[in-house]
Amino acid sequence: ERKIDEDLNAGIVIPDYDVFVVFQEFLVPLIQDMHCMEVQPNFEPHPPMQFFPRYVMTETQNETHESNGNVLRENPNEIQLNLDTSGRFITGAVVECCRNLDAFEFPLNLSIAQLERAERILTSKILSMLFANAIGEEELGTYYTMNEILESQSEIRTILATSGLLIPMLDHSDPYQTAESIALNGRYWPYGRGVYVSHHQDLVA
Structure with missing residues (x-):
């Protein structure tokens, strides 16, 4: 029984920055190929951080006509978030990170x-x-x-x-x-x- 994502069937470990520098001639094309990118062009600038797609966001007013700012549209099937009753705040989350x-x-x-x-x-x-x-x-x-x-x-x-x-x-x-x-x-x-x-x-x- 697998304990992590089933689609993880290949990978590469780059333990530190020096390894990337030394082997970048091999690693950059490999990374681009793994992500279905054109191998020859350079990497594009990283897009702005966005935790979920813009199409599930909207700027609306609530029943009292006060601005809620960005809130989730009703029932976005593609996203499962633990929200409060107003739909504005995430009440629970699991964040995985390392450095x-x-x-x-x-x-x-x-x-x-x-x-x-x-x-x-x-x-x-x-x-x-x-x-x-x-x-x-x-x-x-x-x-x-x-x-x-x-x-x-x-x-x-x-x-x-x-x-x-x-x-x-x-x-x-x-x-x-x-x-x-x-x-x-x-x-x-x-x-x-x-x-x-x-x-x-x-x-x-």
Whole structure:
């Protein structure tokens, strides 16, 4: 059983910027070909950021004739968003993102010692009152190592799954998924990774 998108049948790992620079003569045509682009022309400028198509947006007035600004059209079948009753605000969302820290390479290249150091840097920030205050809370949240999350009888795993916050993950121990897991997560997965849950359990990182 696959744990990620079924259409992911090919891919390439570029662990850091230097690799891209050295192999760009090979990588740029490959990336363009994978995205069905013309191989010879240069990349076009990146378009403006837009989280959903303009055709599902409209500028209307509500029943009191007050401007709502941009709101979703009624019943856009192509988009599933958890909205409030007015249709203006998203009440819940899952955001997946990653980046490398200064002076660190991307996670795929990190040694165990570097993973430990990166984890200490991150937890020192998120397990601080400065961070708690920044997200509007008065108490510290809790940090769980990924090993705790992956335990079969894990209480926090159940909480995350029930809340729809447990993202799909490959099974590193499954021989059919090991290679893909290493390519995406690195050979030391899940070492050095973890999940932060805010005190009110309304923010997970």
